[in-house]
Amino acid sequence: MASELAVEAVGLEKSFGQVRVLAGVDLGVPRGIVFALLGPNGAGKTTTVRILATLTRADAGQARVAGYDVGRDRRQVRRRISLAGQSAAVDGLQTGAENLRMIARLSGLSRAQARRRARELLEQFGLADAAQRKAGTYSGGMRRRLDLAASLTGTPSVIFLDEPTTGLDLPSRQVMWQVISGLAGRGVTVFLTTQYLEEADQLADRVAVIDGGRVVAEGSPADLKKLVAEQRLDLLLADAVAFDAAARRAGGRVIGSDPGRLALSLPTDGTAPAIRALLDELDPGRCAVRSFSVHTATLDDVFLALTGRARPGPAVTSPDQETAGV
Amino acid sequence: MSDTLIMAGRCLRLSRRQLDALLTSLLLPVLLMLLFVCLFGGAIHTGTRYVTYVVPGVLLLCAGYGASLTAVSVSQDMAGGIVDRLRSMDVRGAAILAGHIAASVARNIASTVLVFGVACLIGFRPHAGLAGWLAAAGVLLVFILALSWLAAAFGLAVKTPEAASGFMFVVAFLPYASSAFVPVATMPSWIRGFASHQPVTPATETIRGLLLGTPVGTSPWLALAWCGGLLAVAVIVSGWLFARRTA
Numbered sequence: 417m418a419s420e421l422a423v424e425a426v427g428l429e430k431s432f433g434q435v436r437v438l439a440g441v442d443l444g445v446p447r448g449i450v451f452a453l454l455g456p457n458g459a460g461k462t463t464t465v466r467i468l469a470t471l472t473r474a475d476a477g478q479a480r481v482a483g484y485d486v487g488r489d490r491r492q493v494r495r496r497i498s499l500a501g502q503s504a505a506v507d508g509l510q511t512g513a514e515n516l517r518m519i520a521r522l523s524g525l526s527r528a529q530a531r532r533r534a535r536e537l538l539e540q541f542g543l544a545d546a547a548q549r550k551a552g553t554y555s556g557g558m559r560r561r562l563d564l565a566a567s568l569t570g571t572p573s574v575i576f577l578d579e580p581t582t583g584l585d586l587p588s589r590q591v592m593w594q595v596i597s598g599l600a601g602r603g604v605t606v607f608l609t610t611q612y613l614e615e616a617d618q619l620a621d622r623v624a625v626i627d628g629g630r631v632v633a634e635g636s637p638a639d640l641k642k643l644v645a646e647q648r649l650d651l652l653l654a655d656a657v658a659f660d661a662a663a664r665r666a667g668g669r670v671i672g673s674d675p676g677r678l679a680l681s682l683p684t685d686g687t688a689p690a691i692r693a694l695l696d697e698l699d700p701g702r703c704a705v706r707s708f709s710v711h712t713a714t715l716d717d718v719f720l721a722l723t724g725r726a727r728p729g730p731a732v733t734s735p736d737q738e739t740a741g742v
Numbered sequence: 743m744s745d746t747l748i749m750a751g752r753c754l755r756l757s758r759r760q761l762d763a764l765l766t767s768l769l770l771p772v773l774l775m776l777l778f779v780c781l782f783g784g785a786i787h788t789g790t791r792y793v794t795y796v797v798p799g800v801l802l803l804c805a806g807y808g809a810s811l812t813a814v815s816v817s818q819d820m821a822g823g824i825v826d827r828l829r830s831m832d833v834r835g836a837a838i839l840a841g842h843i844a845a846s847v848a849r850n851i852a853s854t855v856l857v858f859g860v861a862c863l864i865g866f867r868p869h870a871g872l873a874g875w876l877a878a879a880g881v882l883l884v885f886i887l888a889l890s891w892l893a894a895a896f897g898l899a900v901k902t903p904e905a906a907s908g909f910m911f912v913v914a915f916l917p918y919a920s921s922a923f924v925p926v927a928t929m930p931s932w933i934r935g936f937a938s939h940q941p942v943t944p945a946t947e948t949i950r951g952l953l954l955g956t957p958v959g960t961s962p963w964l965a966l967a968w969c970g971g972l973l974a975v976a977v978i979v980s981g982w983l984f985a986r987r988t989a
Contacts, residue, residue, distance in 0.1 A: 470829075494832035499830040507752070509756050519831070522828070567827075
């Protein structure tokens, strides 16, 4: 059974001093998929990745990556993984080509093979024109792509990407998404962490939501969305009296309520007859509801439902700069 | 081993491109030598021409500046993500550090040759046989190795590259409180004890004696004991600090 899983973790625990970062993380990632570990800052994403990538030892629990125990068979694991961390691990004073050649040589290629591999990767990641420029002159997006390219110089079977798009602007993120989707087609297992729900939704075959050092949900993006209503009817009421009346009539069906904005949310199947019936039921006088909208559930809603907390930041328009993860 | 060579190549490439730091470590010792020989030298009486007296000490001072760059570059690596990447590729910590040391030694050989060339231009005339030359080079090499590993340990011990640059102040101070620039006997009595019992004094005396063909007494053994001891401590402490920083 273990051989079918690229990453398998049971009960991982880790504390730094008094701070309990992981409180028993269980994960199972089948081979060849894109897996997203989704969670807010400080949820334990980076610590999980560092344990799986053999950089940190867990206090308790077990993990196997590519079939080998991350504690006992570190070298075997290291031969089969690659890691692109949060801080792009490339030398600003070396050119893009030099960075890739160096990493390729360290992963065991000969000088000539390394040169060829570097050229291929630069081409593939749209960096051929910048190959002879120092990486320090690259934009943030280019550095991340170079970093990702560096993690592919060998032939890893599991690639760990720790927040590959944090801090990037929208066009750079979309380029990264294309690149990452491209990896998945080749039978490699991609394990990425993200605090952006949209990213997990776009890229991942399976998502685990982590919060407070524990996995609180796991499944396909579609499965997770089923945890909340597929469609949601958002109502804006005319005044406080109308709000109270509508809320009373809706009773236990209310899944979101904001008295300040006079807003109510209810599950629906999204069809016109159902919405018409619901409106008639909640607002028989036809003047309590000022406007309504139908909303398709996103992973944001899942996140909110699972963690009881709004998502950490706007998903795409203005990504929060995360300087350090735990 | 091959990982070490690749890492050394990287460190050399990086230090070639940090021109300001490289120039400081190359030019500062040359300028200091010119300053001492041409400006102060006339007033300092050491029994020989001052250039003859001071060059061995300047070579050691130069090694200090060259090696202290290692503290900064090690610290920079620890602060960035590169060490995580290298470790996840199963590059040993020893190879990462040894790469820095190898680059430091190469940088120091270049700056030693430069200082030595300028010294000869301004009148330094060594009288050493082949054995003397080799022995002097050997002592200098052990001194450079010890300082480079100490610098690496310092770079691992401090949190930021800015703090790591403080290593230079320590190693730049030591030669002044030694027999490198003036004889220890001319110093106030309270500092003579320190000046006689620190590594730069026996190293200076050894190199001076070997290059000028004068008796060296026990200096070479004292110098090797000091440098060998520091080297052993620095290697062990570096390994321990590296493991601790990456745990």
